[in-house]
Amino acid sequence: MQGLHLTADLGGVDASLAPMRDAGALAALCHAAVAQSGLTGVAELFHRFAPDDPQSGVTGVVLLAESHLAVHTWPELGGVTLDVYVCNYGTDNSAKAEALLDALLKAFAPRDAEVQRLSRAAAATPAV
Incomplete structure (x- = not known):
């Protein structure tokens, strides 16, 4: 059960970047990043919050053989x-993962980024 959980809260992201509002563009970005990292995507779902509003944000999840990637955008906030x-x-x-x-x-190029790193379940994993 040992693992690494990384989270990042980005601010000051350019709202005109396609992945901020376009589910297909966000999916393409995630696919490329997953492949480049050497991880293995096994399933995915990408969704624009308000399909009739081209300014609305996008959420996306890539299930990895190794666990998951989730991305949520707020173009109106640059987040x-x-x-x-x-x-x-x-x-x-x-x-x-790193x-x-x-x-x-790099792709989102935020003005501000708060990154957290958490080691998961180290104490709960039995010694082998």
């Missing part, structure tokens, strides 16, 4: 939240 979690059972995927987060941070 994005990122959530990357990887399981490290059997192999350490931490560097891949690479995925870094790729998304």
Whole structure:
């Protein structure tokens, strides 16, 4: 059950960036970032909050063989939240998780970013 959970709260993101409002563009960005990081996408869902409003935000989730990526955009606020979690059972995927987060941070180019790193379940995992 050991893993690494990364979250990032981004501010000052350019609202005109396509992934901020376009589900297809966000999906393409996530696919590229997942592939570049060496992680394995197995399923996904991307959704614009108000389909009739081209200014509305987008949410997207990529299920990974190693766990998940979630992205939520608020173009009206210039905000994005990122959530990357990887399981490290059997192999350490931490560097891949960091690479995925870094790729998304570069793509969104926020003015401000608050990044959190949490080791998950280290105390609950039985010794082998």
